[in-house]
Amino acid sequence: MSSIFLSHNSKDKPFVRKLADSLRSEGHVVWIDEAEINIGDSLVEKIRDGLDKVDYVAAILSENSIASAWVQRELDISSNREIAEKRVILLPLMLQHVDLPGFLMGKKYGDFTTDENYEQSLKELLKVLGPVDKHLPIEPEDIEELKAQLQAAKDYAEAIARLQEHQNSSFSSTWTPALKAKVEEKNKKFPQHIVINDAYAFNAINDNVPVTLDYLLWAISKTMRNGAHPLDALMQMGNTYDKAEAMIEAYMAYLGNPKH
Numbered sequence: 001m002s003s004i005f006l007s008h009n010s011k012d013k014p015f016v017r018k019l020a021d022s023l024r025s026e027g028h029v030v031w032i033d034e035a036e037i038n039i040g041d042s043l044v045e046k047i048r049d050g051l052d053k054v055d056y057v058a059a060i061l062s063e064n065s066i067a068s069a070w071v072q073r074e075l076d077i078s079s080n081r082e083i084a085e086k087r088v089i090l091l092p093l094m095l096q097h098v099d100l101p102g103f104l105m106g107k108k109y110g111d112f113t114t115d116e117n118y119e120q121s122l123k124e125l126l127k128v129l130g131p132v133d134k135h136l137p138i139e140p141e142d143i144e145e146l147k148a149q150l151q152a153a154k155d156y157a158e159a160i161a162r163l164q165e166h167q168n169s170s171f172s173s174t175w176t177p178a179l180k181a182k183v184e185e186k187n188k189k190f191p192q193h194i195v196i197n198d199a200y201a202f203n204a205i206n207d208n209v210p211v212t213l214d215y216l217l218w219a220i221s222k223t224m225r226n227g228a229h230p231l232d233a234l235m236q237m238g239n240t241y242d243k244a245e246a247m248i249e250a251y252m253a254y255l256g257n258p259k260h
Helices: 010-025 043-053 069-085 115-129 140-166 177-189 191-200 213-226 230-238 241-254
Strands: 003-007 029-031 056-061 090-094 202-205 208-211
Touching: 003 010, 003 069, 010 029, 010 056, 010 115, 056 069, 056 115, 069 090, 069 191, 090 115, 177 191, 177 208, 177 213, 191 213, 191 241, 202 230, 202 241, 208 213, 208 230, 208 241, 213 230, 213 241, 230 241
Parallel strands: 003 029, 003 056, 056 090
Antiparallel strands: 202 208
8 A cells, every 4th residue: 555645736736536446445544634624833844844755746737736836835845755765756647738847747647637547647647656555454553653744745735725826926936146045044944934935925015025834924923012113114215015914914825714
């Protein structure tokens, strides 16, 4: 029995559910986002731990997923693990004909681009996952560990799905080197903010004063306690209030409390 995480964009959910059902019917453990879950700030660390334990990560490749920064992050984590462990972990599954990301070039992919290919491609995927001993005894503690891993994966996937539905665009295409460096610094200190910082960090005025989620939240709390914060004036001069609002709305969506 193998465990496999289906990294995908929420718009490809019908196919992902079908594939998950097929794999589960063969005795494998499949992780996808299906639960309605409220999450906490420790989510990113938990899913990083979960992805480090799963046997395989299947990349469901489509126009939707290739354009998703969140799918890209999941695949980056898995790719790094593949290099470290020197074994195959990432399994590309082509749902639509798209250009493969650089780190997937040269890999054989499962062709699920047509209904006619489904059964044959499924058989090939099952060969990679290996045989299943359906009579293998499972210790109670192993079951509990699997449940915990599944919960962590569902937490993460549901949060990413919420954020995908909320997000319209990313600010990262306009980043300066200084802002990029600041984001990398803050992501190490606050890993739970990675998915927000990587898309929504911005400079308050012109190309100066990098604003990451932790700094914006701190400035807001200072304003609530003591009145106007200098960041408020800088954003007014830089006309970047809209970016601050987008960052906060994305964070609320990520936490499961989207602004209405």
